[in-house]
Amino acid sequence: VMRAWVLLSAVLWYLTGVGWQRSSLLSKKGFIYGKPGHPVKIYVKLHQNSPVLICMDFVRSRKETVDPTYLWVGPNEKTLTGNNRMNITTTGKLIVIDFMEALSGLYTCTLSYKTVKAETQEETVVKKRYDFMIFVNPFAPGWRSACNASADCEDITNHNILQARDRIEEFFRSQAYIFYHHFNETLPAMHFVDHSFQVVRLDSCRPGFGKNEGLHSNCASCCVVCSPGTFSPDVDVTCQTCVSVHIYGAKSCPTPNRNQHCED
Template identity: 30%
Template sequence: MEALALGPARRGRRRTRAAGSLLSQAAILLFISAFLVRVPSSVGHLVRLPRGFRLTKDSVKIVGSTSFPVKVYVMLHQKSPHVLCVTQRLRNAELIDPSFQWHGPKGKIVSVENRTAQITSTGSLVFQNFEESMSGIYTCFLEYKPTVEEIVKRLQLKYAIYAYREPHYYYQFTARYHAAPCNSIYNISFEKKLIQILSKLLLDLSCEISLLKSECHHVKMQRAGLQNELFFTFSVSSLDTEKGPKPCTDHNCEPSKRLFKAKNLIERFFNQQVKILGRRAEQLPVIYYIEGTLQMVWINRCFPGYGMNVQKHPKCPECCVICSPGSYNPRDGIHCLQCNSSLVYGAKTCL
């Protein structure tokens, strides 16, 4: 910095020392705010329930219909519910000499020896590790006698089985800081320090901070002339806790719950900066948070090949369901787009 300073070297050192001191004050303010946020609060918070639902428990059993294909949703890489080869009326009825035969997509017979799809002794279809390629129309052919004396009756039950995934949801925050001159290196240093402290703040929640945008602007203030301001935009998303050396399976590991806690921590962190500044008697640091500028939005995104559709999937309105033939999703959008040439489930391109 001394080589770039104008005037005598002593004056340059004095300016550098003063600017560095004010930047240090801003950094200390961040550290104190982060420390106070970590102190346990006596105030409780309501925990938001998961935004999707999961039909993966053994106790869930789905019956068929002779009138229309019954829709079944199975979370990707999870066990499916039991898909029964009976209607609601026949579920608790006595069936004499029943026989069941399941046909998968493209009419292929689902064999008893299949590793990924099992057929129980009562004719139920169960998937152990559902993959995208398993999505499609499944048909069960049921033959039985209502009584020993009656003739054999035959039913054909269809099921539309879809893979689905949790949405890739995250919070997006914007905040503004009073800044040093826009060409100052201290703004860049402060930006790195802010993201570093926020990342450490959320480390225990397995949440990730990503800086999306950082801009410095000259802002004309009412009765106060021009001032420099930093405009930050950053996102907070949950990391995958089901992978790694110690997979987390507790209900508190659900992304929505961890993100909700992360949101509360971030809000308290910025509010703490305001409180600390309000108690200061000395001069404000060059860079400081501008009260009331923190804003947040909740954003839902689906992975490529998946989308949300309340009309088509009313029982799973906030699930990212695999795109059906005739549609595709090329990016992390919310909806599957129409594509007449698409013939597969989970299409990511439209040729």
């Protein structure tokens, strides 16, 4: 009896949606609005532009806003003006150009506008803060062409893998038939056992990325850049803890300086 046990290693990336496309805060025009008091999580493909972030919530956008001003602050609390990777419009829209691991983090916008009391014509300045947590997943230019420009790369990948499985299974079945009918006098009888061929899914993420269903429940099946305090040195799917890491996408854990001493 010939048993065909073949392992197909497949990286099944999750491309459709990547978090922000499925967000209820995404408008028909592809804009993502802020949500007062709650950070909005967004997942951007590596080396792609971010979606358009609006320094305003959807309810406010449907009302008249008098003399609005916008102040965007990025990771490390740095003002985003004057940065050629940050495209900020006069109406408070932000697009991050050519997103990279180091650009991951908290993006905050403060909207200031005036309200006028009809009775006294008194002006009051109102300020609202909107937080956007932007993470990167490891897709880069070239992946889309491998999926024949499909909007659902995961579906195409799964289809191709299953098609390969069927063809390999048919190969073993035909080999057993050929050996049995044409070489039965010179070779021992061989048989292919149906359903003995298996395909096992093996997930992996590139170094500096991992999966975290707790922190990224709306993107649990995709690889996300490792947050500060964690790192991933290989193709594992888990970011390991490292307190000395202070950046996104770390691939190693720095060795503590031996000259440093702990203080009581």
